Amino acid sequence: MSFEIKLNDGIFCIPECNECKKIVWPPAEFCNHCFGIVSLKEGDFEAKIIEFSSKNEQYFCIVEFEKTFRIIATIFKTPNIGQSVKISKCGISNGNYFFVVI
């Protein structure tokens, strides 16, 4: 099942190569290191806030997962650098991915 199908169902997965175990980000069918087949890990993944700003009182932040890859997510409470967060909501809206962390 593809990353986008899971994401559309509100499930955030981490894509990992079956062969070399490397995390493949952005998600792809094949590993960009060894071209092995990529499968999706489900879980309650923890990430750390790297940087943030806000627009119209809504914060957005860069968060890093497994010291490997980063996404930009919405956070409703005032963020802090280094703060641990988890994805509380995600999906695809009007063709764009969206992520919310708490």
Add this chain to the structure above:
Amino acid sequence: MNKVGIIGYGITPFTKEDKKIESVLLDSAKELFKNNQKINRDDVDAVLVSTNNNSKYLSPILSEMVGIQPKIAHSIENLCNSGTNSIVSAYSYIASGMADLVLVTGAERYDSPGSILEWDNSRGEYKHPIFWASIFAKSYKREFSISDEQLALVSVKNHKQAKENPNALSNKTYTIEDVMNSKKLTEDLRLLDCSRPCTGSSSIILGSEEKVKELSENPVWITGIGQKTTSAGFTKNTSFSSMESTRQACETALKMSKKNIKNIDVVEIHDAFSVCEPMALESLGFIKEGYGMNMIKELHSTDNFKINPRGGLIGCGHPLGATGIAQTIEITQQLQSNASKRQVDDANIGLIHNMSAAATSSTVLVLEK
């Protein structure tokens, strides 16, 4: 490799005009041939078009509109540094001996699709450039204890310099207070911190050594080229307060030209947002990390136009495909002592910095008399 130089250029004012992309392209190409009547259009071997516009077959269309039947004709798109990428391609055709004379024309409309990189889904719903720029600004301010007021000086300086540029979109000057009071787009970015999308066109014609000597009385040579792509996705940047691709591209360009950064007399910097100027100055090696604003303050207070004499992207506007070519034209004019009130004293060696998508890729060119 054959030597490559700049023979002539054409540039028209950057505006908010709603014109067909083909007409925009023609504007500066027409200007180029009007200004360089010694050039025989039958001798042009290649026509390269730099744009993010989605219209098709623009290079053959431009060729037909200016009466050229080139051997090589194609478009080049690489977001905001399409212009210098096109110049690098033209250089390569000439240096390899595949062409002797190459026309490079860049054009963009104010509503360019090149502002947003849809592919970069790691940005989630935050794909507009103001979001990466806000992250850059926040990170830079935090790391080097710089205030919004200090960064506002970039916009003040570049609007002041743009006032001396008849082709710039802006012809107004602003104070720090004006910048601080302009519309707050995000917590870390105000309207006057941003370059504006616009409609614009710029053309340059490059030639082999033989052609340059035959057609130009005041030749300018491309002596250094450096390019680096670190990723396509913004979140893969290793730092949000410096530009790694710019650092590496500059190192390559200076090595090729056998120069060091202290030899550079005049510079065009890709100031898409105010924070980009000090970051780029530091990553290029003009000053150590965290001190870019000191350099900008000193230049502004002494009315020294060394950095972004034409007014940068903030003052000139940013028609993506035309920007890198317009920057190269400015440095050419400076080295030819032909930059009117913007002229920097004793300009012998110039540098152009053009980048894309939050400095995930950069191009640096070194030009010499």
